Amino acid sequence: MLSERRLQVLRAIVQDYVGTEEPVGSKALTERHNLGVSPATVRNDMAALEDEGFIAQPHTSAGRIPTDKGYRLFVDKLAGVKPMSPPERRAIQNFLEGAVDLDDVVARTVRLLAQLTRQVAVVQYPSLTRSTVRHVELLSLAPARLMLVLITDTGRVEQRMVDCPAPFGESSLADLRARLNSRVAGRRFTDVPSLVEDLPEAFEAEDRGTVSTVLSTLLETLVEENEERLMIGGTANLTRFGHDFPLTIRPVLEALEEQVVLLKLLGEAKDPGVTVRIGHENAHEGLNSTSVVSVGYGSGGEAVAKLGVVGPTRMDYPGTMGAVRAVARYVGQILAES
Amino acid sequence: MLSERRLQVLRAIVQDYVGTEEPVGSKALTERHNLGVSPATVRNDMAALEDEGFIAQPHTSAGRIPTDKGYRLFVDKLAGVKPMSPPERRAIQNFLEGAVDLDDVVARTVRLLAQLTRQVAVVQYPSLTRSTVRHVELLSLAPARLMLVLITDTGRVEQRMVDCPAPFGESSLADLRARLNSRVAGRRFTDVPSLVEDLPEAFEAEDRGTVSTVLSTLLETLVEENEERLMIGGTANLTRFGHDFPLTIRPVLEALEEQVVLLKLLGEAKDPGVTVRIGHENAHEGLNSTSVVSVGYGSGGEAVAKLGVVGPTRMDYPGTMGAVRAVARYVGQILAES
DNA sequence: TCTGGCACTCGCGTACGAAGAGTGCCAGTG
DNA sequence: CACTGGCACTCTTCGTACGCGAGTGCCAGA
Numbered sequence: 001m002l003s004e005r006r007l008q009v010l011r012a013i014v015q016d017y018v019g020t021e022e023p024v025g026s027k028a029l030t031e032r033h034n035l036g037v038s039p040a041t042v043r044n045d046m047a048a049l050e051d052e053g054f055i056a057q058p059h060t061s062a063g064r065i066p067t068d069k070g071y072r073l074f075v076d077k078l079a080g081v082k083p084m085s086p087p088e089r090r091a092i093q094n095f096l097e098g099a100v101d102l103d104d105v106v107a108r109t110v111r112l113l114a115q116l117t118r119q120v121a122v123v124q125y126p127s128l129t130r131s132t133v134r135h136v137e138l139l140s141l142a143p144a145r146l147m148l149v150l151i152t153d154t155g156r157v158e159q160r161m162v163d164c165p166a167p168f169g170e171s172s173l174a175d176l177r178a179r180l181n182s183r184v185a186g187r188r189f190t191d192v193p194s195l196v197e198d199l200p201e202a203f204e205a206e207d208r209g210t211v212s213t214v215l216s217t218l219l220e221t222l223v224e225e226n227e228e229r230l231m232i233g234g235t236a237n238l239t240r241f242g243h244d245f246p247l248t249i250r251p252v253l254e255a256l257e258e259q260v261v262l263l264k265l266l267g268e269a270k271d272p273g274v275t276v277r278i279g280h281e282n283a284h285e286g287l288n289s290t291s292v293v294s295v296g297y298g299s300g301g302e303a304v305a306k307l308g309v310v311g312p313t314r315m316d317y318p319g320t321m322g323a324v325r326a327v328a329r330y331v332g333q334i335l336a337e338s
Numbered sequence: 339m340l341s342e343r344r345l346q347v348l349r350a351i352v353q354d355y356v357g358t359e360e361p362v363g364s365k366a367l368t369e370r371h372n373l374g375v376s377p378a379t380v381r382n383d384m385a386a387l388e389d390e391g392f393i394a395q396p397h398t399s400a401g402r403i404p405t406d407k408g409y410r411l412f413v414d415k416l417a418g419v420k421p422m423s424p425p426e427r428r429a430i431q432n433f434l435e436g437a438v439d440l441d442d443v444v445a446r447t448v449r450l451l452a453q454l455t456r457q458v459a460v461v462q463y464p465s466l467t468r469s470t471v472r473h474v475e476l477l478s479l480a481p482a483r484l485m486l487v488l489i490t491d492t493g494r495v496e497q498r499m500v501d502c503p504a505p506f507g508e509s510s511l512a513d514l515r516a517r518l519n520s521r522v523a524g525r526r527f528t529d530v531p532s533l534v535e536d537l538p539e540a541f542e543a544e545d546r547g548t549v550s551t552v553l554s555t556l557l558e559t560l561v562e563e564n565e566e567r568l569m570i571g572g573t574a575n576l577t578r579f580g581h582d583f584p585l586t587i588r589p590v591l592e593a594l595e596e597q598v599v600l601l602k603l604l605g606e607a608k609d610p611g612v613t614v615r616i617g618h619e620n621a622h623e624g625l626n627s628t629s630v631v632s633v634g635y636g637s638g639g640e641a642v643a644k645l646g647v648v649g650p651t652r653m654d655y656p657g658t659m660g661a662v663r664a665v666a667r668y669v670g671q672i673l674a675e676s
Numbered sequence: 677t678c679t680g681g682c683a684c685t686c687g688c689g690t691a692c693g694a695a696g697a698g699t700g701c702c703a704g705t706g
Numbered sequence: 707c708a709c710t711g712g713c714a715c716t717c718t719t720c721g722t723a724c725g726c727g728a729g730t731g732c733c734a735g736a
Binding site for chain 2: 684686
Binding site for chain 4: 361363364365366377381382384385395398399400401
């Protein structure tokens with residue numbers, strides 16, 4: 001196993017490299033951290049760390065840089081989560097509090113995260129499938145045309161057009177609206193199907209077709225997975241990555257445009273706390289030189305969606321994790337209030 | 339004034355430069371376009387064009403590249419709009435037709451534009467202020483808490499919370515809902531204020547406070563300018579710009595994140611047709627080396643929002659203008675149908 | 677007015693050498 | 707046995723020099 005000092009050396013390498021963006025050599029290390037040993041000793045430790053695969057050198061005769069494995073060890077064992085300072089917390093809260101609706105909350109969250117971490121921020125809209133129904137509204141637009149509006153407890157609104165098989169009277173409409181709401185309001189989305197399946201039976205034969213159509217549209221809306229939307233921001237921060245550009249930035253931008261990829265990325269993190277996926281741990285190869293720090297957030301105790309940042313593997317993990325965690329917490333509060 | 343041949347030379351320079359991305363010299367020009375004159379003659383013409391400020395040379399002893407002024411002349415006088423081919427038109431239509439709601443229409447439009455032009459696409463959501471009200475819905479969430487939902491003819495949905503000064507009964511709510519809709523449904527947003535101003539008078543004294551609150555929230559929503567949302571896509575195409583990166587791409591990404599900037603940019607174009615703003619014609623300095631091609635689109639005859647692309651000044655103007663115009667046309671159709 | 681010719685400019689790629697940073701290894705020491 | 711100082715070696719980086727090629731501007735002539 002690695003001795004205590006070798007771990008310290010690794011930690012020092014990560015910290016210095018993150019700070020300077022340049023391979024770090026043995027001499028610089030002893031100067032900047034008082035490890036109490038000489039460069040030569042550090043060199044021996046470095047050789048050992050390299051054998052184990054925690055660090056590597058870009059070319060012979062350059063300093064060392066951490067590998068993905070090295071960052072992994074650093075994140076798991078050598079560093080904690082750096083809490084936000086009180087002023088920062090206040091700033092976060094102030095910034096989020098001005099939001100007027102869900103879109104605004106998400107938009108502000110993205111900006112905030114991007115600004116705090118100086119990286120690319122990704123925020124998933126509160127998922128439909130994990131939330132509860134606040135209200136279902138039905139509007140008559142034409143004799144045989146309805147609009148279905150679904151409002152969730154997180155403030156999200158979905159609307160769908162419904163073309164009815166037969167004209168549907170105002171009184172039937174009011175009836176359906178009332179029955180629907182009394183059954184599903186406050187219930188979880190996953191419970192809705194079984195709660196409404198016998199609804200058509202309560203109506204006259206001529207209306208049943210329409211009721212069924214409305215219900216199936218509703219159920220469709222509930223499960224619609226591709227409706228998992230997200231918002232990203234701070235892409236300009238990508239330009240700070242390396243100086244070796246197009247090659248690095250291109251695939252990342254492409255990946256970010258593929259919402260499917262991002263959703264899968266966020267979805268994979270099951271951990272209740274902050275999750276970090278480093279470099280090649282990300283399935284998508286465009287993101288092989290980036291790390292993703294993500295966490296769930298929710299209006300109540302339970303997570304209804306994820307948010308996170310995408311940045312170079314060479315990032316300030318403790319600070320980023322702290323920012324992500326803090327933002328998630330406050331967004332949760334805001335959602336619970338609204 | 340510039341002779342006919344000199345204009346042809348300018349056109350040839352623009353076309354070649356757009357194609358090759360490299361400064362074009364007199365010899366190459368005579369080889370690729372049969373102008374019927376020798377390189378020496380072309381050189382004289384080039385010297386004249388340079389004196390007039392239409393072209394420039396990056397360094398002595400390099401070929402010429404068009405200036406912003408040169409592109410401007412090209413766009414205004416030397417090139418038309420290249421119409422889309424029938425297969426392309428069909429592809430556009432097919433791609434847009436699958437959309438399920440407004441968000442989806444906008445999202446698809448962005449993808450489509452980005453793909454067609456291989457540049458960054460920007461689509462503004464149909465503006466609230468220029469559309470008409472389809473329906474206003476009021477929901478009671480708590481005794482003194484309402485949700486106001488506004489649905490526009492373009493399918494856009496806005497919701498707002500309303501905290502009432504006093505509890506508001508179900509019957510009053512139904513009353514208000516009915517009166518509100520009978521007055522404003524189908525009317526233009528700009529007409530709404532005068533249509534509802536005397537509404538509180540129709541209610542009992544105890545309810546007037548709430549009615550006023552609801553109305554002012556509604557009016558606020560109507561004029562809320564900062565709610566002018568937009569969606570962008572195709573940012574990965576930025577990496578095709580020049581090979582001189584960070585410097586070029588950075589400010590563009592930053593400008594794109596500032597929705598305010600983009601909205602102003604799109605808003606400035608008053609022309610009913612396709613508008614092109616080239617390089618320094620864009621007020622924002624981050625966009626000084628890009629061109630913006632934009633056009634209005636709408637569900638009826640009238641434009642309710644803008645869409646366009648942002649790309650390098652060195653772009654295929656006729657093709658881009660054709661694509662933008664065609665997409666706008668089809669999006670308008672889709673919106674009118676839904 | 678156009679053309680061919682010619683000298684000139686300048687950016688670009690390659691080659692070479694010096695400088696500097698960092699390493700690995702080894703012998704010596706507490 | 708762990709640590710240290712010393713030293714030779716490797717490799718990148720940077721500056722300079724140089725030749726090539728593309729392109730120009732100008733001029734004399736048709």
